[in-house]
Amino acid sequence: MKIKNLKNYNATTGLEREVLTIIQKEASDYENFESYLSDLLSNGCVSGMVGALIYYTDTQAFTQRHASDINELLSNTLSMFGFNSPVELFGKKWDKEDSLCLSQNNQNLMAWFAFEETAREIGISFDLEVA
Secondary structure (H helix, E strand, O other): OOHHHHHHOOOOOHHHHHHHHHHHHHOOOOOOHHHHHHHHHHHOHHHOOOHHHOOHHHHHHHHHHOHHHHHHHHHHHHHHHOOOOHHHHHHHHOOOOOOOOOOHHHHHHHHHHHHHHHHHHHHHHOOOOOO
């Protein structure tokens, strides 16, 4: 599926709309969405492949803009895996002393999590094989 065909996705949240916008702007080097999604899900945002989410100022702003959508995504993911806290999902990456996700470290982690999981959900909606 071509990146330009992502415009056919019916985004229902601000988070989905921004993820789609970022992908459409930044994935022009990819022949198709499947390749981009495969790289994203294999290497993650931590690899630097999502230019809009490299710097803490950007990831913090992203997390704050989409706090409600990210909280819902996190809650659903924790429930799906039977976890009770983000520590169980993120392990040592999660700053346990920042349970309200106020620090740049946890906000960065949440931005990357939300971007990757939202992209995965978009891929699933197009019946793509996702890991």
